[in-house]
Amino acid sequence: MDLSYSEEYEKFRSQVRTFLEAHWPPKDSETSREDQTARFRQQAIEAGYLARSIPKKYGGSEQEADVLKAAVIREEFRRVRAPGEVAGIGPGMLVPTLLDRGEEWQKEKFVAPTMRGEIVWCQGYSEPGSGSDLASLQTKGELVGDEWVINGQKIWTSGAQHADYMFCLTRTEPEAQKHAGISYLLIDMHQPGIDVRPLKQMNGSADFNEVFLTDVRTPKDWIVGKRGEGWLVSRTTLKHERNMIGNAEQSALMFAGLVDLARKTQRNGRSALQDPSVRQHLVEIEGRIKAHQYSGHRQLTKAAKNQDPGIIQLMNKLNSTNIGHAVAKLSIELLEDDSLLEPGSRLPDSELDLSGWMNQYMWSLGIAVAGGTANIQRNVIGERGLGLPRDAAVQRS
Amino acid sequence: MDFDITEEQELLQETIAQFVANECPPTRLREIFDGETGYDPALWTGLIELGLGGITVPEEFGGAGLELLDLALACETLGAGAVPGPFLGHSLAGLALQLAGSDEQKKTWLPRLATGEVIGSVAFAEGGTAWQPEEWQLGGDDKLSGRKLHVPNASLADVIIVGTVGGGLALIERAAAGVEIKQIAGVDRTRRLEELNLDGVEAQILPQGSGVAGRLRDAGLLLLSADAFGGANRLVEMSVEHARTREQFGVTIGHFQALKHQLANMATEVEPCRGLFWYAAHAFDHVQAESERSAALAKSHITDVYMQVARDSVEAHGGIGFTWECDVQIYFKRAMFDRAFLGMPAVHRERAAVLAGW
Ligand SMILES: Cc1cc2nc3c(=O)[nH]c(=O)nc-3n(C[C@H](O)[C@H](O)[C@H](O)COP(=O)(O)OP(=O)(O)OC[C@H]3O[C@@H](n4cnc5c(N)ncnc54)[C@H](O)[C@@H]3O)c2cc1C
Numbered sequence: 001m002d003l004s005y006s007e008e009y010e011k012f013r014s015q016v017r018t019f020l021e022a023h024w025p026p027k028d029s030e031t032s033r034e035d036q037t038a039r040f041r042q043q044a045i046e047a048g049y050l051a052r053s054i055p056k057k058y059g060g061s062e063q064e065a066d067v068l069k070a071a072v073i074r075e076e077f078r079r080v081r082a083p084g085e086v087a088g089i090g091p092g093m094l095v096p097t098l099l100d101r102g103e104e105w106q107k108e109k110f111v112a113p114t115m116r117g118e119i120v121w122c123q124g125y126s127e128p129g130s131g132s133d134l135a136s137l138q139t140k141g142e143l144v145g146d147e148w149v150i151n152g153q154k155i156w157t158s159g160a161q162h163a164d165y166m167f168c169l170t171r172t173e174p175e176a177q178k179h180a181g182i183s184y185l186l187i188d189m190h191q192p193g194i195d196v197r198p199l200k201q202m203n204g205s206a207d208f209n210e211v212f213l214t215d216v217r218t219p220k221d222w223i224v225g226k227r228g229e230g231w232l233v234s235r236t237t238l239k240h241e242r243n244m245i246g247n248a249e250q251s252a253l254m255f256a257g258l259v260d261l262a263r264k265t266q267r268n269g270r271s272a273l274q275d276p277s278v279r280q281h282l283v284e285i286e287g288r289i290k291a292h293q294y295s296g297h298r299q300l301t302k303a304a305k306n307q308d309p310g311i312i313q314l315m316n317k318l319n320s321t322n323i324g325h326a327v328a329k330l331s332i333e334l335l336e337d338d339s340l341l342e343p344g345s346r347l348p349d350s351e352l353d354l355s356g357w358m359n360q361y362m363w364s365l366g367i368a369v370a371g372g373t374a375n376i377q378r379n380v381i382g383e384r385g386l387g388l389p390r391d392a393a394v395q396r397s
Numbered sequence: 398m399d400f401d402i403t404e405e406q407e408l409l410q411e412t413i414a415q416f417v418a419n420e421c422p423p424t425r426l427r428e429i430f431d432g433e434t435g436y437d438p439a440l441w442t443g444l445i446e447l448g449l450g451g452i453t454v455p456e457e458f459g460g461a462g463l464e465l466l467d468l469a470l471a472c473e474t475l476g477a478g479a480v481p482g483p484f485l486g487h488s489l490a491g492l493a494l495q496l497a498g499s500d501e502q503k504k505t506w507l508p509r510l511a512t513g514e515v516i517g518s519v520a521f522a523e524g525g526t527a528w529q530p531e532e533w534q535l536g537g538d539d540k541l542s543g544r545k546l547h548v549p550n551a552s553l554a555d556v557i558i559v560g561t562v563g564g565g566l567a568l569i570e571r572a573a574a575g576v577e578i579k580q581i582a583g584v585d586r587t588r589r590l591e592e593l594n595l596d597g598v599e600a601q602i603l604p605q606g607s608g609v610a611g612r613l614r615d616a617g618l619l620l621l622s623a624d625a626f627g628g629a630n631r632l633v634e635m636s637v638e639h640a641r642t643r644e645q646f647g648v649t650i651g652h653f654q655a656l657k658h659q660l661a662n663m664a665t666e667v668e669p670c671r672g673l674f675w676y677a678a679h680a681f682d683h684v685q686a687e688s689e690r691s692a693a694l695a696k697s698h699i700t701d702v703y704m705q706v707a708r709d710s711v712e713a714h715g716g717i718g719f720t721w722e723c724d725v726q727i728y729f730k731r732a733m734f735d736r737a738f739l740g741m742p743a744v745h746r747e748r749a750a751v752l753a754g755w
Binding site: 286293 | 399671675749
């Protein structure tokens with residue numbers, strides 16, 4: 001076990017630092033923060049630090065896959081709070097899918113502007129009748145002449161209200177078997193027939209939506225993969241440098257905030273951090289977080305050696321969901337009466353950031369549902385990880 | 398960055414696992430568990446022949462000169478097999494001499510511990526929560542008098558390292574005048590506990606004792622963590638195996654989602670613990686500043702997980718799980734030992750909080 005980076009990587013780290021010293025934070029004050037960020041990103045791509053797995057012709061820096069270099073870059077960028085890649089579902093899900101399965105023209109048209117954040121995507125998978133049983137989806141795509149005509153309804157579509165395009169699963173082969181009748185279509189959101197209606201969430205905001213599609217049109221060749229192969233296309237995994245320990249880092253940050261909250265909260269005239277039960281809870285959560293973090297390190301090590309991460313990867317989501325919940329729960333206990341308030345509100349005389357923790361408390365539930373529920377995750381761990389028999393009623397491909 | 402064990406370390410674990418599979422399969426484990434002494438001389442000799450008597454003992458004293466991580470990995474594998482015998486106390490006695498002994502003491506005892514010619518143990522507890530060096534009360538200089546509780550395999554041990562008032566360490570020989578050992582009915586029959594009564598017993602003070610008793614305790618916490626991880630992992634395997642073979646309602650019970658989810662939860666709790674004890678052992682050897690706190694975190698978290706997984710495993714086995722006949726109970730009790738020995742999780746969590754400056 002050697003937790004240091006080899007000399008090669010330390011040399012790489014000092015290159016990254018030199019680059020960052022020269023370019024971040026930006027020295028000119030005339031341009032807007034947005035422009036500065038966009039310019040910095042472009043410089044970072046040219047230097048080979050962002051969009052590493054993306055070919056140059058599509059706007060990336062086309063570097064060899066190297067998870068350790070990616071980790072060094074992440075550490076150094078985070079240290080000086082420099083902007084990383086544009087976040088979101090477009091760069092995170094659509095781009096790798098296109099790179100893996102898309103047509104040449106699709107890559108040329110969509111990858112670069114998506115990576116630059118100029119076009120924004122939403123993911124149209126779930127439907128009112130199809131959540132965990134996604135392959136039962138009913139939204140219809142019919143080829144009429146040179147166009148697909150799409151009718152149906154999507155739901156829980158995050159960010160649809162800001163999206164320029166949707167990547168959408170539609171049933172195009174009604175006579176084919178469940179999984180085999182689905183195609184992966186790209187749809188322009190700025191057209192008649194698309195009706196986005198916000199859904200108010202329990203925390204009061206509206207990040208996701210219902211999307212009604214009535215005679216929506218998309219050109220025949222805006223399909224990724226072949227007709228009827230949409231299910232396989234949607235399963236395309238991100239093979240390249242992935243932010244595999246992102247979750248654990250996120251938990252560590254949240255935990256630091258939690259300790260800070262305990263320190264600032266008063267209980268019986270002293271800091272809650274002095275309360276024995278709070279101390280016990282905090283260390284308990286820290287044990288879980290550390291264990292999760294080290295699993296991330298192990299995964300990274302395995303990836304660097306081209307070994308199968310095995311069962312650890314299957315457990316990641318469930319673990320971070322559990323941790324997120326534990327952190328949020330303790331924060332609510334610390335807030336005491338302040339937790340009687342709605343997220344987003346703030347007591348006039350309070351110095352504590354209530355809204356953040358109240359939101360966190362509610363979001364920890366959203367995360368347990370989004371992208372596959374915790375119970376579905378348990379199925380996957382039980383069946384694929386532990387080799388238990390499959391549920392006969394549930395077909396998966 | 399390489400967060401992994403080495404090929405040699407994997408090989409060490411495979412070798413021990415193979416030996417355990419041959420020499421201490423469940424049937425043999427059961428015989429020893431039910432036996433008088435909880436000890437099998439042939440099994441012990443076999444472990445010694447594998448070199449486990451002195452994993453951390455420097456080569457100049459006849460050991461393998463390896464690190465605490467290597468010893469912890471051995472403990473993991475022995476924990477997976479619930480291997481009975483004096484390994485825990487023996488390893489800690491060797492570490493105590495390495496850390497705190499004079500050159501003379503090392504020369505006298507370490508080679509004999511490494512070759513298994515003498516068996517060692519440690520005597521820390523004085524009842525309640527008095528496991529920590531700061532709390533030891535047993536007094537006297539080179540003549541020790543008083544009582545120590547819960548000494549693992551005391552009557553098998555030739556030498557016992559005793560914790561003394563102010564966090565000191567002293568070596569006594571079991572055969573010395575004034576040593577009296579009483580059997581206690583310990584819950585874990587794979588690691589028998591005994592009570593030690595000393596009446597003016599001649600002792601050799603370990604000169605560095607008071608400086609390193611805390612470190613010795615940390616090493617103990619780590620060996621327990623590693624044992625707990627190995628045992629918990631084995632319990633998940635045993636429960637999965639049971640779920641794949643036991644039939645109810647015409648199918649194997651692993652089809653049932655309620656059980657499948659319980660098993661998935663167990664596995665999800667256990668797997669990340671591996672890195673926790675690896676890192677803590679690594680810190681013991683290489684990152685002194687983090688060593689004490691990491692050991693406290695590992696012991697409290699992993700032994701809690703082991704206990705919970707042991708409870709879940711009993712349930713997953715149904716009625717048979719609640720019987721003396723079922724091997725799960727052997728692990729269940731080992732989990733109780735790992736959790737309580739050297740102090741309950743809550744004690745170490747509070748220490749971790751203090752160490753964080755909270
Ligand atoms: C914050 C948030 C953002 C989202 N963003 C998007 C998005 O952008 N695009 C998109 O397409 N979707 C999105 N979703 C939808 C999400 O993927 C689904 O909500 C999720 O897959 C669950 O489907 P469902 O809501 O229909 O619940 P159901 O499938 O009806 O599940 C209800 C309960 O039944 C359980 N259950 C169902 N089947 C099984 C089974 N076989 N075994 C065990 N338990 C089962 C589930 O675990 C759950 O507890 C989002 C959801 C949330 C909460």
